[in-house]
Amino acid sequence: MTKREEYFLKKIGRNIAKERRSKGLSQLDLCSIIKMEKSNLSAIENGRQNVTSLTLLRIANAIGVEVKMFFD
Numbered sequence: 001m002t003k004r005e006e007y008f009l010k011k012i013g014r015n016i017a018k019e020r021r022s023k024g025l026s027q028l029d030l031c032s033i034i035k036m037e038k039s040n041l042s043a044i045e046n047g048r049q050n051v052t053s054l055t056l057l058r059i060a061n062a063i064g065v066e067v068k069m070f071f072d
Contacts, residue, residue, distance in 0.1 A: 010047030015070045016059060017045040023063045033062040 005037075016043055027045070031038050036055070043049035053067075060067045 006026060006047065012051065012056075012070050013047040014070065015046040016051075019063055019065050019069055020045075020059075025063060030062055031057065034058045 004013050021025070025033075027041050031034075031041050034055075036058075038048065044051045044055070056067050056070060060069070
């Protein structure tokens with residue numbers, strides 16, 4: 001993975017975490033809603049795991065934002 005790709009994944013992960021926290025949700029809360037293991041969500045939020053488009057959609061729906069918010 002290139003440095004640019006690493007930066008991209010970390011940026012998306014930070015934005016997911018930021019939006020999740022702004023809605024008052026813990027990782028466990030969100031995982032319960034979208035039926036995901038906490039370790040997977042943690043890996044996504046820390047940029048260690050490439051998130052799929054469907055997972056992004058599920059996360060966005062669960063916290064009430066548009067998927068595009070994760071890319072800003």
